Amino acid sequence: MDTKQRILDEALTLFSEKGxxxxxxxxxxxxxxxxxxxxxxxxxxxxxxxxxxxxxxNSRFAEQAKALQISGTDAAVDSKIYQNMSEENLLKLGxxxxxxxxxxxxxxxxxxxxxxxxxxxxxxxxxYTKLYVDDPLSYQSMLLGMVAAAGMLHTDNVKIMTLxxxxxxxxxxxxxxxxxxxxxxxxKTLDEHIIQFNRHYGRTK
Amino acid sequence: MDTKQRILDEALTLFSEKGxxxxxxxxxxxxxxxxxxxxxxxxxxxxxxxxxxxxxxNSRFAEQAKALQISGTDAAVDSKIYQNMSEENLLKLGxxxxxxxxxxxxxxxxxxxxxxxxxxxxxxxxxYTKLYVDDPLSYQSMLLGMVAAAGMLHTDNVKIMTLxxxxxxxxxxxxxxxxxxxxxxxxKTLDEHIIQFNRHYGRTK
DNA sequence: GTCTATAAGAAGATAGAC
DNA sequence: GTCTATCTTCTTATAGAC
Numbered sequence: 351m352d353t354k355q356r357i358l359d360e361a362l363t364l365f366s367e368k369g370x371x372x373x374x375x376x377x378x379x380x381x382x383x384x385x386x387x388x389x390x391x392x393x394x395x396x397x398x399x400x401x402x403x404x405x406x407x408n409s410r411f412a413e414q415a416k417a418l419q420i421s422g423t424d425a426a427v428d429s430k431i432y433q434n435m436s437e438e439n440l441l442k443l444g445x446x447x448x449x450x451x452x453x454x455x456x457x458x459x460x461x462x463x464x465x466x467x468x469x470x471x472x473x474x475x476x477x478y479t480k481l482y483v484d485d486p487l488s489y490q491s492m493l494l495g496m497v498a499a500a501g502m503l504h505t506d507n508v509k510i511m512t513l514x515x516x517x518x519x520x521x522x523x524x525x526x527x528x529x530x531x532x533x534x535x536x537x538k539t540l541d542e543h544i545i546q547f548n549r550h551y552g553r554t555k
Numbered sequence: 556m557d558t559k560q561r562i563l564d565e566a567l568t569l570f571s572e573k574g575x576x577x578x579x580x581x582x583x584x585x586x587x588x589x590x591x592x593x594x595x596x597x598x599x600x601x602x603x604x605x606x607x608x609x610x611x612x613n614s615r616f617a618e619q620a621k622a623l624q625i626s627g628t629d630a631a632v633d634s635k636i637y638q639n640m641s642e643e644n645l646l647k648l649g650x651x652x653x654x655x656x657x658x659x660x661x662x663x664x665x666x667x668x669x670x671x672x673x674x675x676x677x678x679x680x681x682x683y684t685k686l687y688v689d690d691p692l693s694y695q696s697m698l699l700g701m702v703a704a705a706g707m708l709h710t711d712n713v714k715i716m717t718l719x720x721x722x723x724x725x726x727x728x729x730x731x732x733x734x735x736x737x738x739x740x741x742x743k744t745l746d747e748h749i750i751q752f753n754r755h756y757g758r759t760k
Numbered sequence: 761g762t763c764t765a766t767a768a769g770a771a772g773a774t775a776g777a778c
Numbered sequence: 779g780t781c782t783a784t785c786t787t788c789t790t791a792t793a794g795a796c
Contacts, residue, residue, distance in 0.1 A: 353779080366674075367674060368674070368675065369574060369576065369671070369674075369675075371574065371576035371577050372576050372675075374770085374771060374772085375771075375772065375773085376771080376772095384779085384780065384781090385780070385781060385782085386771090386772085386773085387773080387774075387775095387780080387781070387782085387783095388779065388780045388781070390772095390773065390774080391779055391780080392779090395772075395773075396771095396772070396773090462674060465670065465673075465674075466574070466671055466674060468670075468733050469571075469572060469573070469574075469667060469670075469671065469732075469733070470573065470574075470577075475733045475734060476734075478733060479730065479733055479734055483726075483730055507747060507751065509744075509747075510744070510747045510748055510751045511751075513723050513726070513744065513748060514719065514723065514748070514751065516726075517722040517723040517725070517726040518718050518719065518722040520722070520726050521688075521718070521721075521722040521725050521726065524729075525684065525688055527674075528673050528674070528680045528683060528684055529680060529681075529684055539714075539715070539718065542712060542714075542715045543715055543718060543719070546712065546715045546716075546719065550755040558761080579788085579789060579790085580789075580790065580791085581789080581790090589761085589762065589763090590762070590763060590764085591789090591790085591791085592762080592763075592764085592765095592791080592792075592793095593761065593762045593763070595790095595791065595792080596761055596762080597761090600790075600791075601789095601790070601791090761796105762795105762796085763794100763795080763796075764793100764794095764795085764796105765792105765793085765794090765795100766791100766792085766793080766794105767790105767791085767792075767793090768789100768790085768791080768792095769788105769789090769790085769791100770787100770788085770789080770790095771786100771787090771788080771789100772785105772786085772787080772788095773784105773785085773786080773787100774783105774784085774785075774786095775782105775783085775784080775785095776781100776782095776783095776784105777780105777781080777782085777783105778779105778780085778781075778782105
Protein backbone atom coordinates (compact mmCIF):
# COMPACT_ATOMS: atom_id res chain seq x y z
CA MET A 351 0.00 0.00 0.00
CA ASP A 352 1.39 3.43 -0.86
CA THR A 353 2.06 6.09 1.75
CA LYS A 354 -0.96 8.20 0.87
CA GLN A 355 -3.24 5.22 1.47
CA ARG A 356 -1.43 4.15 4.62
CA ILE A 357 -1.91 7.62 6.09
CA LEU A 358 -5.67 7.31 5.64
CA ASP A 359 -5.67 3.83 7.11
CA GLU A 360 -3.70 4.71 10.22
CA ALA A 361 -5.59 7.97 10.66
CA LEU A 362 -8.92 6.12 10.51
CA THR A 363 -7.73 3.70 13.18
CA LEU A 364 -6.60 6.52 15.46
CA PHE A 365 -9.68 8.71 14.86
CA SER A 366 -11.94 5.75 15.64
CA GLU A 367 -10.16 5.15 18.94
CA LYS A 368 -9.61 8.69 20.20
CA GLY A 369 -11.61 11.08 18.06
CA UNK A 370 -10.30 13.73 15.70
CA UNK A 371 -9.18 16.28 18.31
CA UNK A 372 -7.23 13.74 20.36
CA UNK A 373 -5.17 12.51 17.43
CA UNK A 374 -2.11 14.56 16.50
CA UNK A 375 -0.54 14.72 13.10
CA UNK A 376 2.63 13.33 14.67
CA UNK A 377 0.72 10.25 15.92
CA UNK A 378 -0.46 9.44 12.42
CA UNK A 379 2.99 10.00 10.94
CA UNK A 380 4.61 7.80 13.57
CA UNK A 381 2.30 4.89 12.75
CA UNK A 382 3.04 5.28 9.08
CA UNK A 383 6.75 5.36 9.86
CA UNK A 384 7.51 8.91 8.72
CA UNK A 385 7.87 12.28 10.44
CA UNK A 386 5.02 14.73 10.70
CA UNK A 387 6.32 17.25 8.14
CA UNK A 388 6.56 14.53 5.50
CA UNK A 389 2.87 13.95 5.85
CA UNK A 390 2.17 17.43 4.50
CA UNK A 391 3.56 16.34 1.13
CA UNK A 392 0.56 14.00 0.88
CA UNK A 393 -2.20 16.05 2.47
CA UNK A 394 -2.60 19.81 2.76
CA UNK A 395 -3.46 19.66 6.47
CA UNK A 396 -5.00 17.49 9.18
CA UNK A 397 -8.57 18.25 8.16
CA UNK A 398 -7.81 17.13 4.60
CA UNK A 399 -6.94 13.68 5.95
CA UNK A 400 -10.27 13.49 7.76
CA UNK A 401 -12.16 14.66 4.68
CA UNK A 402 -10.35 12.12 2.51
CA UNK A 403 -11.47 9.37 4.89
CA UNK A 404 -15.07 10.54 4.64
CA UNK A 405 -14.87 10.63 0.84
CA UNK A 406 -13.24 7.21 0.63
CA UNK A 407 -15.78 5.61 2.94
CA ASN A 408 -18.69 7.28 1.20
CA SER A 409 -17.68 5.86 -2.15
CA ARG A 410 -16.86 2.48 -0.59
CA PHE A 411 -20.30 2.23 0.99
CA ALA A 412 -22.02 3.57 -2.10
CA GLU A 413 -20.43 0.75 -4.11
CA GLN A 414 -21.47 -1.73 -1.49
CA ALA A 415 -25.05 -0.45 -1.48
CA LYS A 416 -25.14 -0.66 -5.25
CA ALA A 417 -23.89 -4.24 -5.16
CA LEU A 418 -26.48 -5.14 -2.54
CA GLN A 419 -29.27 -3.56 -4.55
CA ILE A 420 -28.31 -5.52 -7.61
CA SER A 421 -28.37 -8.81 -5.76
CA GLY A 422 -31.31 -7.48 -3.75
CA THR A 423 -33.47 -7.07 -6.80
CA ASP A 424 -32.13 -10.19 -8.43
CA ALA A 425 -35.05 -12.48 -7.75
CA ALA A 426 -33.12 -15.52 -8.93
CA VAL A 427 -30.59 -15.10 -6.16
CA ASP A 428 -32.70 -13.84 -3.31
CA SER A 429 -35.74 -15.99 -3.74
CA LYS A 430 -33.54 -19.04 -3.36
CA ILE A 431 -32.18 -17.75 -0.08
CA TYR A 432 -35.04 -15.88 1.48
CA GLN A 433 -38.37 -16.86 -0.01
CA ASN A 434 -38.05 -20.20 1.67
CA MET A 435 -37.36 -18.47 4.96
CA SER A 436 -36.88 -21.15 7.56
CA GLU A 437 -35.89 -20.19 11.07
CA GLU A 438 -32.39 -21.29 10.18
CA ASN A 439 -32.26 -18.86 7.24
CA LEU A 440 -33.57 -16.05 9.40
CA LEU A 441 -30.88 -16.76 11.98
CA LYS A 442 -28.32 -16.71 9.22
CA LEU A 443 -29.58 -13.38 7.91
CA GLY A 444 -29.42 -11.79 11.36
CA UNK A 445 -25.99 -13.17 12.20
CA UNK A 446 -24.71 -12.06 8.79
CA UNK A 447 -25.79 -8.50 9.39
CA UNK A 448 -24.52 -8.46 12.93
CA UNK A 449 -21.14 -10.01 12.31
CA UNK A 450 -20.50 -8.12 9.10
CA UNK A 451 -21.21 -4.77 10.73
CA UNK A 452 -19.35 -5.74 13.89
CA UNK A 453 -16.18 -7.22 12.44
CA UNK A 454 -15.73 -5.68 9.00
CA UNK A 455 -12.69 -3.58 9.60
CA UNK A 456 -13.72 -0.49 7.68
CA UNK A 457 -17.26 -0.62 8.99
CA UNK A 458 -16.13 -0.95 12.56
CA UNK A 459 -13.58 1.85 12.50
CA UNK A 460 -15.74 4.19 10.45
CA UNK A 461 -18.77 3.60 12.66
CA UNK A 462 -16.78 4.29 15.82
CA UNK A 463 -15.33 7.44 14.29
CA UNK A 464 -18.79 8.65 13.28
CA UNK A 465 -20.13 7.80 16.72
CA UNK A 466 -17.53 10.08 18.27
CA UNK A 467 -17.88 12.87 15.72
CA UNK A 468 -21.61 12.72 14.99
CA UNK A 469 -22.52 15.86 16.98
CA UNK A 470 -19.83 18.01 15.35
CA UNK A 471 -21.59 18.54 12.05
CA UNK A 472 -24.84 17.91 10.24
CA UNK A 473 -22.87 16.19 7.52
CA UNK A 474 -21.42 13.55 9.83
CA UNK A 475 -24.75 13.04 11.57
CA UNK A 476 -26.32 12.52 8.15
CA UNK A 477 -23.72 9.95 7.14
CA TYR A 478 -24.19 8.02 10.39
CA THR A 479 -27.96 7.99 10.05
CA LYS A 480 -27.76 6.91 6.43
CA LEU A 481 -25.30 4.07 7.07
CA TYR A 482 -26.67 2.70 10.32
CA VAL A 483 -30.33 3.71 10.33
CA ASP A 484 -31.91 4.36 6.95
CA ASP A 485 -29.87 2.09 4.68
CA PRO A 486 -30.11 -1.05 6.84
CA LEU A 487 -33.82 -0.48 7.42
CA SER A 488 -34.37 0.08 3.73
CA TYR A 489 -32.38 -2.95 2.63
CA GLN A 490 -33.82 -5.28 5.24
CA SER A 491 -37.32 -3.98 4.53
CA MET A 492 -36.83 -5.07 0.96
CA LEU A 493 -35.61 -8.53 1.95
CA LEU A 494 -38.17 -9.15 4.66
CA GLY A 495 -40.87 -7.64 2.44
CA MET A 496 -40.04 -10.19 -0.24
CA VAL A 497 -40.28 -12.96 2.30
CA ALA A 498 -43.62 -11.61 3.47
CA ALA A 499 -44.85 -11.38 -0.12
CA ALA A 500 -43.94 -15.05 -0.52
CA GLY A 501 -46.08 -15.82 2.50
CA MET A 502 -43.28 -16.87 4.82
CA LEU A 503 -43.66 -13.92 7.19
CA HIS A 504 -46.90 -12.22 8.18
CA THR A 505 -47.46 -8.56 8.90
CA ASP A 506 -49.53 -5.56 7.86
CA ASN A 507 -46.62 -3.22 8.62
CA VAL A 508 -43.33 -4.17 6.99
CA LYS A 509 -41.65 -1.05 8.35
CA ILE A 510 -42.31 -2.00 11.97
CA MET A 511 -41.48 -5.63 11.31
CA THR A 512 -38.10 -4.50 9.97
CA LEU A 513 -37.57 -2.24 12.98
CA UNK A 514 -38.32 -5.22 15.22
CA UNK A 515 -35.73 -7.23 13.35
CA UNK A 516 -33.03 -4.59 13.14
CA UNK A 517 -33.28 -2.48 16.33
CA UNK A 518 -32.09 -5.32 18.62
CA UNK A 519 -29.24 -6.02 16.21
CA UNK A 520 -28.25 -2.35 16.31
CA UNK A 521 -28.57 -2.28 20.08
CA UNK A 522 -26.27 -5.29 20.51
CA UNK A 523 -23.87 -3.93 17.91
CA UNK A 524 -23.33 -0.61 19.67
CA UNK A 525 -22.98 -2.49 22.95
CA UNK A 526 -20.18 -4.62 21.49
CA UNK A 527 -18.43 -1.56 20.04
CA UNK A 528 -18.23 -0.27 23.59
CA UNK A 529 -17.65 -3.58 25.42
CA UNK A 530 -16.07 -6.10 23.02
CA UNK A 531 -15.84 -8.66 25.81
CA UNK A 532 -19.64 -8.91 25.79
CA UNK A 533 -19.70 -10.24 22.23
CA UNK A 534 -20.39 -13.87 23.25
CA UNK A 535 -23.36 -12.78 25.34
CA UNK A 536 -24.55 -10.59 22.46
CA UNK A 537 -24.38 -13.48 20.00
CA LYS A 538 -26.44 -15.65 22.30
CA THR A 539 -29.00 -12.88 22.79
CA LEU A 540 -29.06 -12.31 19.04
CA ASP A 541 -30.09 -15.90 18.41
CA GLU A 542 -32.80 -15.75 21.05
CA HIS A 543 -34.04 -12.51 19.53
CA ILE A 544 -34.36 -13.95 16.06
CA ILE A 545 -36.03 -17.15 17.25
CA GLN A 546 -38.60 -15.01 19.04
CA PHE A 547 -38.94 -12.71 16.01
CA ASN A 548 -39.68 -15.76 13.89
CA ARG A 549 -42.35 -16.90 16.34
CA HIS A 550 -44.02 -13.52 16.15
CA TYR A 551 -43.92 -12.96 12.43
CA GLY A 552 -43.47 -16.49 11.10
CA ARG A 553 -45.95 -18.77 9.44
CA THR A 554 -46.59 -20.76 12.60
CA LYS A 555 -48.23 -17.82 14.29
CA MET B 556 -26.97 28.80 41.47
CA ASP B 557 -23.44 29.38 42.74
CA THR B 558 -20.44 29.70 40.45
CA LYS B 559 -19.06 26.24 41.18
CA GLN B 560 -22.36 24.67 40.10
CA ARG B 561 -22.73 26.92 37.07
CA ILE B 562 -19.29 25.86 35.86
CA LEU B 563 -20.38 22.21 35.91
CA ASP B 564 -23.62 23.05 34.15
CA GLU B 565 -22.04 25.05 31.34
CA ALA B 566 -19.20 22.55 30.99
CA LEU B 567 -21.65 19.69 30.64
CA THR B 568 -23.49 21.57 27.91
CA LEU B 569 -20.28 22.26 26.02
CA PHE B 570 -18.82 18.77 26.49
CA SER B 571 -22.07 17.24 25.23
CA GLU B 572 -21.95 19.37 22.09
CA LYS B 573 -18.26 19.29 21.19
CA GLY B 574 -16.56 16.66 23.32
CA UNK B 575 -13.95 17.23 26.03
CA UNK B 576 -10.98 18.00 23.77
CA UNK B 577 -12.83 20.62 21.72
CA UNK B 578 -13.94 22.63 24.71
CA UNK B 579 -11.44 25.10 26.15
CA UNK B 580 -11.36 26.32 29.70
CA UNK B 581 -11.92 29.82 28.33
CA UNK B 582 -15.14 28.69 26.63
CA UNK B 583 -16.56 27.43 29.89
CA UNK B 584 -15.50 30.55 31.77
CA UNK B 585 -17.05 32.79 29.13
CA UNK B 586 -20.42 31.08 29.46
CA UNK B 587 -20.27 31.43 33.21
CA UNK B 588 -19.37 35.09 32.81
CA UNK B 589 -15.90 35.01 34.31
CA UNK B 590 -12.35 34.82 32.95
CA UNK B 591 -10.50 31.55 32.60
CA UNK B 592 -8.05 32.09 35.49
CA UNK B 593 -10.94 32.67 37.92
CA UNK B 594 -12.18 29.20 37.14
CA UNK B 595 -9.08 27.71 38.70
CA UNK B 596 -10.22 29.01 42.08
CA UNK B 597 -13.12 26.54 41.83
CA UNK B 598 -11.49 23.56 40.14
CA UNK B 599 -7.90 22.41 40.13
CA UNK B 600 -7.81 21.92 36.36
CA UNK B 601 -9.93 21.08 33.34
CA UNK B 602 -10.00 17.36 34.06
CA UNK B 603 -11.33 18.03 37.56
CA UNK B 604 -14.38 19.69 36.01
CA UNK B 605 -15.01 16.64 33.86
CA UNK B 606 -14.57 14.31 36.83
CA UNK B 607 -16.92 16.41 38.94
CA UNK B 608 -19.57 16.08 36.23
CA UNK B 609 -19.15 12.30 36.21
CA UNK B 610 -19.42 12.16 40.01
CA UNK B 611 -22.45 14.44 40.10
CA UNK B 612 -24.28 12.48 37.42
CA ASN B 613 -23.40 9.15 39.00
CA SER B 614 -24.94 10.15 42.31
CA ARG B 615 -27.90 11.77 40.56
CA PHE B 616 -28.66 8.60 38.62
CA ALA B 617 -28.02 6.38 41.63
CA GLU B 618 -30.68 8.34 43.54
CA GLN B 619 -33.03 8.07 40.61
CA ALA B 620 -32.47 4.31 40.33
CA LYS B 621 -33.07 3.94 44.05
CA ALA B 622 -36.32 5.89 43.80
CA LEU B 623 -37.43 3.78 40.86
CA GLN B 624 -36.63 0.57 42.69
CA ILE B 625 -38.68 1.63 45.67
CA SER B 626 -41.72 2.41 43.56
CA GLY B 627 -40.80 -0.55 41.37
CA THR B 628 -41.19 -3.01 44.23
CA ASP B 629 -44.15 -1.16 45.69
CA ALA B 630 -46.89 -3.47 44.51
CA ALA B 631 -49.58 -1.05 45.60
CA VAL B 632 -48.35 1.54 43.14
CA ASP B 633 -47.20 -0.58 40.25
CA SER B 634 -49.96 -3.13 40.19
CA LYS B 635 -52.46 -0.33 39.77
CA ILE B 636 -50.58 1.00 36.79
CA TYR B 637 -49.14 -2.04 35.12
CA GLN B 638 -50.92 -5.20 36.20
CA ASN B 639 -53.95 -4.09 34.30
CA MET B 640 -51.79 -3.49 31.26
CA SER B 641 -54.04 -2.26 28.50
CA GLU B 642 -52.56 -1.19 25.19
CA GLU B 643 -53.03 2.36 26.33
CA ASN B 644 -50.96 1.75 29.45
CA LEU B 645 -48.26 0.08 27.43
CA LEU B 646 -48.15 3.07 25.08
CA LYS B 647 -47.89 5.32 28.10
CA LEU B 648 -45.01 3.31 29.53
CA GLY B 649 -43.08 3.41 26.27
CA UNK B 650 -43.67 7.10 25.66
CA UNK B 651 -42.68 7.86 29.25
CA UNK B 652 -39.34 6.13 28.84
CA UNK B 653 -38.70 7.64 25.47
CA UNK B 654 -39.62 11.21 26.29
CA UNK B 655 -37.96 11.19 29.70
CA UNK B 656 -34.69 9.94 28.29
CA UNK B 657 -34.94 12.21 25.25
CA UNK B 658 -35.91 15.49 26.89
CA UNK B 659 -34.66 15.34 30.47
CA UNK B 660 -31.94 17.93 30.35
CA UNK B 661 -29.33 16.13 32.42
CA UNK B 662 -30.02 12.81 30.76
CA UNK B 663 -29.77 14.28 27.31
CA UNK B 664 -26.54 16.17 27.85
CA UNK B 665 -24.89 13.43 29.87
CA UNK B 666 -25.84 10.76 27.32
CA UNK B 667 -24.45 12.82 24.46
CA UNK B 668 -21.23 13.46 26.36
CA UNK B 669 -20.86 9.76 27.12
CA UNK B 670 -21.60 8.93 23.49
CA UNK B 671 -18.70 11.11 22.41
CA UNK B 672 -16.30 9.99 25.13
CA UNK B 673 -17.26 6.32 25.48
CA UNK B 674 -14.19 4.96 23.66
CA UNK B 675 -11.73 7.00 25.73
CA UNK B 676 -11.89 4.91 28.88
CA UNK B 677 -13.30 1.71 30.27
CA UNK B 678 -14.89 3.75 33.05
CA UNK B 679 -16.94 5.91 30.68
CA UNK B 680 -17.91 2.91 28.58
CA UNK B 681 -19.07 1.21 31.76
CA UNK B 682 -21.19 4.18 32.80
CA TYR B 683 -22.81 4.39 29.38
CA THR B 684 -23.62 0.69 29.34
CA LYS B 685 -25.00 0.80 32.86
CA LEU B 686 -27.22 3.85 32.24
CA TYR B 687 -28.51 3.07 28.77
CA VAL B 688 -28.23 -0.71 28.45
CA ASP B 689 -28.24 -2.67 31.71
CA ASP B 690 -30.29 -0.41 33.99
CA PRO B 691 -33.19 0.19 31.57
CA LEU B 692 -33.29 -3.51 30.67
CA SER B 693 -33.23 -4.48 34.31
CA TYR B 694 -35.92 -1.99 35.36
CA GLN B 695 -38.20 -2.71 32.43
CA SER B 696 -37.69 -6.44 32.91
CA MET B 697 -39.02 -6.05 36.40
CA LEU B 698 -42.05 -4.07 35.26
CA LEU B 699 -42.89 -6.22 32.24
CA GLY B 700 -42.16 -9.33 34.30
CA MET B 701 -44.77 -8.24 36.84
CA VAL B 702 -47.27 -7.68 34.06
CA ALA B 703 -46.46 -11.12 32.66
CA ALA B 704 -46.84 -12.66 36.12
CA ALA B 705 -50.28 -11.06 36.31
CA GLY B 706 -51.15 -12.76 33.03
CA MET B 707 -51.39 -9.61 30.93
CA LEU B 708 -48.34 -10.38 28.79
CA HIS B 709 -47.22 -13.79 27.62
CA THR B 710 -43.70 -15.04 27.16
CA ASP B 711 -41.29 -17.76 28.21
CA ASN B 712 -38.36 -15.34 27.94
CA VAL B 713 -38.79 -12.07 29.82
CA LYS B 714 -35.28 -10.94 28.90
CA ILE B 715 -35.99 -11.11 25.16
CA MET B 716 -39.44 -9.60 25.60
CA THR B 717 -37.81 -6.66 27.37
CA LEU B 718 -35.19 -6.36 24.62
CA UNK B 719 -38.02 -6.30 22.09
CA UNK B 720 -39.67 -3.51 24.05
CA UNK B 721 -36.57 -1.42 24.72
CA UNK B 722 -34.25 -1.84 21.71
CA UNK B 723 -36.55 0.08 19.33
CA UNK B 724 -36.92 2.81 21.95
CA UNK B 725 -33.12 3.03 22.25
CA UNK B 726 -32.75 3.01 18.48
CA UNK B 727 -35.20 5.89 18.04
CA UNK B 728 -33.66 7.75 20.97
CA UNK B 729 -30.14 7.75 19.55
CA UNK B 730 -31.57 8.74 16.18
CA UNK B 731 -33.25 11.78 17.73
CA UNK B 732 -30.07 12.75 19.59
CA UNK B 733 -28.43 12.98 16.19
CA UNK B 734 -31.34 14.37 14.18
CA UNK B 735 -33.73 16.23 16.50
CA UNK B 736 -35.91 17.18 13.56
CA UNK B 737 -36.90 13.54 13.16
CA UNK B 738 -38.57 13.46 16.57
CA UNK B 739 -42.15 13.62 15.21
CA UNK B 740 -41.44 10.68 12.92
CA UNK B 741 -39.83 8.82 15.84
CA UNK B 742 -42.87 9.38 18.06
CA LYS B 743 -45.15 8.00 15.37
CA THR B 744 -42.90 4.98 14.88
CA LEU B 745 -42.73 4.49 18.64
CA ASP B 746 -46.52 4.17 18.86
CA GLU B 747 -46.63 1.72 15.99
CA HIS B 748 -43.85 -0.26 17.63
CA ILE B 749 -45.69 -0.60 20.93
CA ILE B 750 -49.00 -1.46 19.31
CA GLN B 751 -47.23 -4.25 17.45
CA PHE B 752 -45.37 -5.31 20.61
CA ASN B 753 -48.71 -5.59 22.39
CA ARG B 754 -50.10 -7.75 19.60
CA HIS B 755 -47.15 -10.10 19.88
CA TYR B 756 -46.94 -10.42 23.65
CA GLY B 757 -50.44 -9.36 24.73
CA ARG B 758 -53.35 -11.45 25.94
CA THR B 759 -55.12 -11.37 22.56
CA LYS B 760 -52.38 -13.46 20.98
C1' DG C 761 -13.16 35.43 43.97
C1' DT C 762 -12.13 38.07 40.08
C1' DC C 763 -8.97 40.29 37.31
C1' DT C 764 -4.52 41.24 33.98
C1' DA C 765 -0.27 39.61 32.63
C1' DT C 766 2.36 35.97 31.49
C1' DA C 767 4.74 31.59 31.69
C1' DA C 768 5.05 26.92 29.81
C1' DG C 769 4.11 23.74 26.62
C1' DA C 770 1.63 21.45 22.95
C1' DA C 771 0.33 20.99 18.24
C1' DG C 772 -0.25 22.46 13.40
C1' DA C 773 2.21 23.88 9.71
C1' DT C 774 6.29 25.75 6.81
C1' DA C 775 11.27 26.35 5.08
C1' DG C 776 14.75 24.51 2.99
C1' DA C 777 18.50 20.84 2.77
C1' DC C 778 19.12 16.27 0.97
C1' DG D 779 9.45 12.29 -0.43
C1' DT D 780 11.73 12.53 3.76
C1' DC D 781 14.25 14.89 7.03
C1' DT D 782 15.71 18.70 10.85
C1' DA D 783 14.90 23.10 12.42
C1' DT D 784 11.73 26.43 13.34
C1' DC D 785 7.66 29.45 13.35
C1' DT D 786 3.12 30.47 14.93
C1' DT D 787 -0.81 29.90 17.32
C1' DC D 788 -3.53 28.12 20.69
C1' DT D 789 -4.42 26.39 25.33
C1' DT D 790 -3.62 25.26 29.98
C1' DA D 791 -2.26 26.97 34.06
C1' DT D 792 0.11 30.20 37.46
C1' DA D 793 1.50 34.79 39.65
C1' DG D 794 0.21 38.41 41.95
C1' DA D 795 -2.70 42.83 42.32
C1' DC D 796 -7.28 44.23 43.83
